[in-house]
Amino acid sequence: MSNFINNLAYEASAGSGKTFMLVVRYLSLLFKGAEASKILALTFTNKAASEMSERIVETLEELENRGELAEIAKVTGFSKEYLLEHRTQILKEFLSANTKIMTIDSFFTHILRKFSLYASLMPDFTTASAQHEHKLMSRFLSEVSVANKRNVLIDLSLESKKRVSDIFTLLNQFYEKKEELSNFSYTKSFDKSYEAKALEALENIQKIVAGCKGASATLQKAVNVDGFEALISTTWVYQETLEYWVFKKCYIPEMDSNLQVIQEAIQEYFHQREQNFFYALNELVELYKKSKKALYIDDSELSFSDVTLLVYEILHRLDDSEFLYFRLDSTITHMLLDEFQDTSIIQYEILKPLINEITSGTGVSEEGSFFFVGDVKQSIYRFRGGVSALFGEVAKQNATQVDKLRTNYRSQKEVVEFVNNTFIKKIKNYTPQLVRDEAVGGYVSIKTNDEVLEEVLEQVQNLLALGADRDEIAILCATNGDGEAVKNLLDGNGIDVVTETTTKLINQRSVKAVLEYLKYLYFGEELYRHNFFTLISRELEPIERVDFNRVNLLDVIKNVIDRYELFENDFHLLRFMSAVQNYQDIEALLFEYERLDVSAAASDISGVRVLTIHKSKGLEYEHVIVMDRLKKAPPSRDSIIYKYDGINLQSIYLRISGRDKIDLDYAEALAREKALIEEDSLNALYVAFTRARENLFIVKKTKDSLFDLLELQDGSFGELHCEVKEKKKQVQYGEFHYKDLYYGTQAEILALEEEKEEDLANINFGLATHYTLEMMDSFDEVAIEGALDMCANKFGFALEEGEFSELERRVNALVQNREFLDLVDGVHYKEKGIKYKNNLRYIDLLVKKEDSWVIIDYKTGEQFEDEYKKQVKGYMRAVSEITNEKVEGYLCYLLGNGIKLKKV
Numbered sequence: 012m013s014n015f016i017n018n019l020a021y022e023a024s025a026g027s028g029k030t031f032m033l034v035v036r037y038l039s040l041l042f043k044g045a046e047a048s049k050i051l052a053l054t055f056t057n058k059a060a061s062e063m064s065e066r067i068v069e070t071l072e073e074l075e076n077r078g079e080l081a082e083i084a085k086v087t088g089f090s091k092e093y094l095l096e097h098r099t100q101i102l103k104e105f106l107s108a109n110t111k112i113m114t115i116d117s118f119f120t121h122i123l124r125k126f127s128l129y130a131s132l133m134p135d136f137t138t139a140s141a142q143h144e145h146k147l148m149s150r151f152l153s154e155v156s157v158a159n160k161r162n163v164l165i166d167l168s169l170e171s172k173k174r175v176s177d178i179f180t181l182l183n184q185f186y187e188k189k190e191e192l193s194n195f196s197y198t199k200s201f202d203k204s205y206e207a208k209a210l211e212a213l214e215n216i217q218k219i220v221a222g223c224k225g226a227s228a229t230l231q232k233a234v235n236v237d238g239f240e241a242l243i244s245t246t247w248v249y250q251e252t253l254e255y256w257v258f259k260k261c262y263i264p265e266m267d268s269n270l271q272v273i274q275e276a277i278q279e280y281f282h283q284r285e286q287n288f289f290y291a292l293n294e295l296v297e298l299y300k301k302s303k304k305a306l307y308i309d310d311s312e313l314s315f316s317d318v319t320l321l322v323y324e325i326l327h328r329l330d331d332s333e334f335l336y337f338r339l340d341s342t343i344t345h346m347l348l349d350e351f352q353d354t355s356i357i358q359y360e361i362l363k364p365l366i367n368e369i370t371s372g373t374g375v376s377e378e379g380s381f382f383f384v385g386d387v388k389q390s391i392y393r394f395r396g397g398v399s400a401l402f403g404e405v406a407k408q409n410a411t412q413v414d415k416l417r418t419n420y421r422s423q424k425e426v427v428e429f430v431n432n433t434f435i436k437k438i439k440n441y442t443p444q445l446v447r448d449e450a451v452g453g454y455v456s457i458k459t460n461d462e463v464l465e466e467v468l469e470q471v472q473n474l475l476a477l478g479a480d481r482d483e484i485a486i487l488c489a490t491n492g493d494g495e496a497v498k499n500l501l502d503g504n505g506i507d508v509v510t511e512t513t514t515k516l517i518n519q520r521s522v523k524a525v526l527e528y529l530k531y532l533y534f535g536e537e538l539y540r541h542n543f544f545t546l547i548s549r550e551l552e553p554i555e556r557v558d559f560n561r562v563n564l565l566d567v568i569k570n571v572i573d574r575y576e577l578f579e580n581d582f583h584l585l586r587f588m589s590a591v592q593n594y595q596d597i598e599a600l601l602f603e604y605e606r607l608d609v610s611a612a613a614s615d616i617s618g619v620r621v622l623t624i625h626k627s628k629g630l631e632y633e634h635v636i637v638m639d640r641l642k643k644a645p646p647s648r649d650s651i652i653y654k655y656d657g658i659n660l661q662s663i664y665l666r667i668s669g670r671d672k673i674d675l676d677y678a679e680a681l682a683r684e685k686a687l688i689e690e691d692s693l694n695a696l697y698v699a700f701t702r703a704r705e706n707l708f709i710v711k712k713t714k715d716s717l718f719d720l721l722e723l724q725d726g727s728f729g730e731l732h733c734e735v736k737e738k739k740k741q742v743q744y745g746e747f748h749y750k751d752l753y754y755g756t757q758a759e760i761l762a763l764e765e766e767k768e769e770d771l772a773n774i775n776f777g778l779a780t781h782y783t784l785e786m787m788d789s790f791d792e793v794a795i796e797g798a799l800d801m802c803a804n805k806f807g808f809a810l811e812e813g814e815f816s817e818l819e820r821r822v823n824a825l826v827q828n829r830e831f832l833d834l835v836d837g838v839h840y841k842e843k844g845i846k847y848k849n850n851l852r853y854i855d856l857l858v859k860k861e862d863s864w865v866i867i868d869y870k871t872g873e874q875f876e877d878e879y880k881k882q883v884k885g886y887m888r889a890v891s892e893i894t895n896e897k898v899e900g901y902l903c904y905l906l907g908n909g910i911k912l913k914k915v
């Protein structure tokens with residue numbers, strides 16, 4: 012019997028199988044006959060989106076052995092046999108469908124492209140996580156100047172005691188919350204009548220004191236203030252009553268009534284300051300918006316928040332928005348949302364009509380369904396406009412059944428219990444998780460050590476010594492800076508580290524190959540064809556060019572993948588394909604892909620993972636080390652306090668010190684803000700601890716610790732145990748010889764490395780020499796001629812007169828050098844890229860002799876010999892590790908006075 016519930020949500024703890032159920036849901040829909048192109052699955056990060064596609068494929072491929080099988084059977088009511096029988100068909104359909112598994116940001120970008128003309132934009136705009144800040148700043152400043160609002164900006168700066176760049180942050184907040192703030196209005200006022208009221212009351216108090224015999228000198232001094240400014244900087248005006256301290260002896264009730272008058276006046280003063288501030292900010296937001304718009308129209312580049320706001324405007328403001336939604340809706344019948352707790356209110360507002368349409372079942376989609384999962388305890392993006400109350404609200408608004416998942420499927424007993432015991436006292440309504448039967452082990456250690464980095468290193472070394480798989484060790488830290496510090500330390504101790512950059516999608520081989528292929532189709536340059544076949548380890552063959560005006564980019568990519576059978580087990584390509592959908596055309600892709608901020612499938616990248624807690628969401632590792640922050644956290648001092656009632660923005664306040672003592676509303680908002688910040692930190696720790704499957708290590712400091720909130724005691728639970736798995740096979744680098752003319756070549760890498768130290772002429776000469784040598788197929792005079800032609804084409808403009816013939820002379824000398832020719836007698840691999848320590852390095856010339864290897868590194872000057880030697884030694888180590896054979900390295904100097912070979 013089918014158990015399919017149309018509107019369903021899971022509000023469940025970490026590791027309880029929310030993502031698992033999302034995949035089950037997606038597949039159940041497919042098995043029930045839904046078209047993949049009509050299922051919209053939205054995630055928060057690109058990583059999550061691509062992982063979801065991967066999991067769908069993997070699950071189908073291995074369905075008979077997967078836990079999902081039983082769940083899908085339960086949900087759909089189909090027998091396991093039926094499901095197994097149909098999975099190949101489903102997989103085929105899924106792979107060929109135009110699937111809609113993506114981030115919320117890319118979904119909104121799609122919408123905006125579709126309706127871009129409503130926003131006076133061309134549809135080929137590009138997106139980035141943020142607009143170019145400097146450009147925006149200077150544009151804004153000139154707008155401010157033109158609008159004659161410089162004083163407004165200066166006043167704001169003075170008022171908030173902030174720099175203009177900080178005012179920028181506030182402007183951006185106001186800009187992003189524009190919709191929520193649209194019902195707020197601010198009044199500008201310079202009426203200072205409150206001052207007179209306060210000073211009159213002060214005078215009354217002064218009189219009382221003057222008439223009081225027992226008035227001490229301290230008291231007389233305390234009330235002896237001159238003017239309003241001085242009055243508000245005393246401490247006594249903020250007391251509840253004056254029946255205290257030095258006032259006590261002279262206290263009469265009249266004192267307090269005057270105190271109250273003073274406090275009301277101060278409140279009025281604060282209020283006026285706040286209103287004037289918001290008024291000014293609001294005025295500038297208009298200019299800010301204008302500058303942003305000008306910039307995105309000029310550059311055709313939008314930030315994700317621009318996209319979101321524009322989509323909101325288009326869908327909600329235009330008269331024909333119903334029609335717009337209709338057009339969207341007709342292509343979406345089912346909606347699945349991951350990590351719902353991090354959805355912002357405006358994001359939900361955009362999705363809302365679509366969800367309504369789907370769930371009401373009266374629109375285009377009779378059989379629609381809505382599903383979302385999340386965990387309010389893992390909400391850590393409050394600062395980005397995520398309000399955790401949204402979860403319940405949305406369930407209510409859409410008549411969604413909210414179920415729980417009680418069992419933890421991720422972690423071992425000790426970890427689950429430690430997390431339960433730690434957070435039950437700290438997080439409201441915490442429901443302890445159940446341990447699954449077979450999870451009887453696990454280990455948790457809490458250790459205080461002020462040398463945080465050393466402690467972390469030791470823990471990693473210990474784990475590795477016990478046989479832990481380095482890919483299964485993750486170090487979670489508070490900030491990117493801390494991550495950098497750990498990475499450097501581990502690197503320095505010979506431990507491979509994987510961070511965000513090493514895992515970029517465009518740095519993966521299969522993706523590179525496809526890009527080379529596309530470049531060949533577009534530029535027609537032979538080298539790209541050559542590179543492509545080299546990268547996919549095949550013999551060179553002809554490639555038919557295509558006319559990009561007539562074919563769809565994605566089809567071209569699918570075609571190359573099919574034709575050369577590139578897909579097999581390569582999830583990078585799957586990710587790449589979904590990323591490509593964001594590019595308007597081939598030009599946009601080829602000229603912009605370097606900025607593509609998508610990470611690769613983790614499977615074939617190796618090393619200890621170092622990442623921030625925020626980035627660790629949704630991930631899991633066998634061993635997790637959560638380290639304390641290395642520096643003290645800066646106090647949170649947001650100038651504006653936003654107070655929400657549920658999901659509705661109720662009021663906003665300007666932070667003014669002392670204000671909480673006399674303004675109850677403000678005090679409440681401030682207290683709530685503080686509680687929310689604390690909740691965020693607590694949630695972040697919850698996320699961090701729940702990433703561990705087997706072993707969890709907490710490294711904390713004695714002071715200013717990230718873990719202070721939890722009051723952890725040093726100690727350990729359970730027994731440390733590392734399952735030693737068979738070591739993964741070394742990745743084969745054998746055929747990776749890969750030339751590239753226009754980017755990322757050895758020549759350019761050298762340029763980056765040496766830029767600082769040599770003058771330009773030397774650099775160019777060196778690059779041209781390298782390039783010539785790279786272009787030579789063999790070491791003879793015929794090859795020199797061809798290579799020099801190519802060099803003249805590429806570097807002719809950059810070389811000085813005479814340099815070219817000097818280059819020719821040196822290269823000729825090289826091919827006549829007996830010692831060199833003997834050394835290079837063997838099979839040549841030029842421009843050999845080797846992936847070592849997660850860096851791609853290029854060896855000028857690698858020679859395979861009978862049972863050994865020779866590395867040759869060309870140089871045109873001797874001034875940095877020590878550096879050069881280090882570099883070659885690095886290559887030698889890499890090659891010897893990969894091949895397990897004898898390796899020799901040589902620096903080969905092509906100098907003005909002859910060839911010099913130096914063994915390293």
Ligand SMILES: Nc1ncnc2c1ncn2[C@@H]1O[C@H](COP(=O)(O)OP(=O)(O)OP(=O)(O)O)[C@@H](O)[C@H]1O
Nearest residue numbers: 024025026027028029030031032078386420421629
């Ligand atoms: N019903 C199940 N049967 C077998 N394994 C499961 C089941 N549910 C989840 N798992 C496994 O447990 C682990 C955690 O599940 P999943 O990642 O879906 O949890 P989650 O609730 O999304 O966690 P988080 O909130 O931390 O992202 C995964 O390795 C998953 O494959």
